[in-house]
Amino acid sequence: xxxxxxxxxxxxxxxxxxxxxxxxxxxxxxxxxxxxxxxxxxxxxxxxxxxxxxxxxxxxxxxxxxxxxxxxxxxxxxxxxxxxxxxxxxxxxxxxxxxxxxxxxxxxxxxxxxxxxxxxxxxxxxxxxxxxxxxxxxxxxxxxxxxxxxxxxxxxxxxxxxxxxxxxxxxxxxxxxxxxxxxxxxxxxxxxxxxxxxxxxxxxxxxxxxxxxxxxxxxxxxxxxxxxxxxxxxxxxxxxxxxxxxxxxxxxxxxxxxxxxxxxxxxxxxxxxxxxxxxxxxxxxxxxxxxxxxxxxx
Numbered sequence: 216x217x218x219x220x221x222x223x224x225x226x227x228x229x230x231x232x233x234x235x236x237x238x239x240x241x242x243x244x245x246x247x248x249x250x251x252x253x254x255x256x257x258x259x260x261x262x263x264x265x266x267x268x269x270x271x272x273x274x275x276x277x278x279x280x281x282x283x284x285x286x287x288x289x290x291x292x293x294x295x296x297x298x299x300x301x302x303x304x305x306x307x308x309x310x311x312x313x314x315x316x317x318x319x320x321x322x323x324x325x326x327x328x329x330x331x332x333x334x335x336x337x338x339x340x341x342x343x344x345x346x347x348x349x350x351x352x353x354x355x356x357x358x359x360x361x362x363x364x365x366x367x368x369x370x371x372x373x374x375x376x377x378x379x380x381x382x383x384x385x386x387x388x389x390x391x392x393x394x395x396x397x398x399x400x401x402x403x404x405x406x407x408x409x410x411x412x413x414x415x416x417x418x419x420x421x422x423x424x425x426x427x428x429x430x431x432x433x434x435x436x437x438x439x440x441x442x443x444x445x446x447x448x449x450x451x452x453x454x455x456x457x458x459x460x461x462x463x464x465x466x467x468x469x470x471x472x473x474x475x476x477x478x479x480x481x482x483x484x485x486x487x488x489x490x491x492x493x494x495x496x497x498x499x500x501x502x503x504x505x506x507x508x509x510x511x512x513x
Contacts, residue, residue: 257346269384313373317419331405340396351385
């Protein structure tokens, strides 16, 4: 006996979260695009690598936020016979692309900072401070907008990490401008840029690792597979449990399939309902169970 809870029913309760997330992402996209232009012009006029690095980072964010919004809309399309899960997993692909883009940006910042260390360029500290302050305020506003609900979708969390790294970039540029203005030490600009790149790399790697785990259908880190097995194996009437994968379909949708050996056919419905109840307590709502009198697959 097999029972699968419909994916559309599981995702319906997340529709308001998606709509609100899209509204917030659109607002942050507009803010980020405006500040990108300001920082690019300011970095060019002041010869500041920290500002140019942050502007380049924010330009990538503009493209990323646009992609995130497109993916969020596509993911709302209903399932079809050709795509039984619809396009919900596009969110995970976009999150992976987000993380990969951040890694490339961090590497580019590191390379340019290394070159600047060997060939320092004059930096206009006052211009850097003024432009970085505008960028920081805007990034803090963006963080405030995206912070609410960023834990619900990996896409919004990826966008949130981009804005956080933008804020770090603005703080770094602000510090570099202040040091150059007060001391004239121009090496502060590439050194701080290098530190910003390392911080970006750390957050990007985590996002890439988590999205790759989902695409590889790894067991979710917060659900111990042993606990799932024990919850099923200890059900009255269940002789054994085998072939028990647990994976993430998309954000907030955990799936499981398994084979339960139940000797008495009359017990199948009771065991199935009890299994679903126990698995719901573990956060697993998309459940497929095959009942067997004898194990037919190992």
